[in-house]
Amino acid sequence: MTSKTNRRRFIGQSAALTAGVGYFAGTSVAQEESTSALNSLSAACIGVGGKGGSDTSHIANQGVNIAALCDVDRDTLAKKGREFADAEQFDDFREMLDKMGDKVDIVTCSTPDHTHAAACVKAMNMGKHIYCQKPMTWSIREARLMRETAEKTGVITQMGNQGSSEDGLREAVEVIQSGAIGDVSEIHIFSNRPVWPQGGGRPAGEDPVPDSLNWDAWIGPAPMRPFVKGAYHSFNWRGWVDFGTGALGDMACHTTNMPVKALHLWDPVAVTAVKNPGIVEGEQYPGSSSLMFEFPEREGADGKTLPPCKFYWYDGGNLPPENIISQLPASFQKRVQAQRDGGRKQSGAIIVGSK
Incomplete structure (x- = not known):
């Protein structure tokens, strides 16, 4: 992805490249494995570190087969891959959905806010049920697009707001x-x-992108910027307008x-x-x-x-x-x-x- 790729084009490309969901939060289900309706379902999980890691494990605990894992950080991906050895691994959700689209029923999305809509709209247009972490999207327009896409495709959706x-x-x-x-x-x-960190400006300088990180995929629909160690990935993105809310x-x-x-x-x-x-x-x-x-x-x-x-x-x-x-x-x-x-x-x- 080049710096000329704008947000709308990225989401459009993601969309065009084309239950039991209530228990995604990890609530215990008192069912025998042989009788669970979830046992016949497979999932592809986007973002598998931190909260995404627990989201992935939770649906697996309900009998869902984890068919594919995606994370822009290949170190994180490898760590989660040890838990789900049979799952195929990807560092770009577009590539994962293109390859695994006919093999999965459910897609979870636990990425930084700015890529929720891009990933989920593409998956919904492929007929996949969605569990998306909160906040649902980076912008109001994207939230409306998500709602409209869910209504159009008829898929089951849930946002990761467990307290509700x-x-x-x-x-x-x-x-x-x-x-x-x-x-x-x-x-x-x-x-x-x-x-x-919040309340400052963009840090000066630039650091080499780690070999384990797909920086282009992490930036996703946001404007391209230099990688600076510790400034954005993997936790401090929430304070930045381009990535969090x-x-x-x-x-x-x-x-x-x-x-x-x-x-x-x-x-x-x-x-x-x-x-x-x-x-x-x-x-x-x-x-x-x-x-x-x-x-x-x-x-x-x-x-x-x-x-x-x-x-x-x-x-x-x-x-x-x-x-x-x-x-x-x-x-x-x-x-x-x-x-x-x-x-x-x-x-x-x-x-x-x-x-």
């Missing part, structure tokens, strides 16, 4: 929707992210999911950067931010009108104001104070109701 499949979140939604805490006027979500994209799908579902917070009428130094040189998300989303009256789950409310997001060490923190249990206030004293950053979700 657990009882705790669902019970909390029911408690709020029952009216137990009254009308909600404010939501405050604070995150311990980022835990990677920052603290909000990484964690909001977990920590805001409960109040969003409970209170139908889909369409804000205004978003304000309360405290945000902005994207640095068009390259990297800010080191910290505080955002406010304003929601109007809207219809709730039971058809009743929900009152307007404000939704606050804090990252990079920012916290809700003291009048909100002071309402927390004493044990959690102690943890917040420890953060203020220089300790580990905390995460939390506070829903303020009239009761």
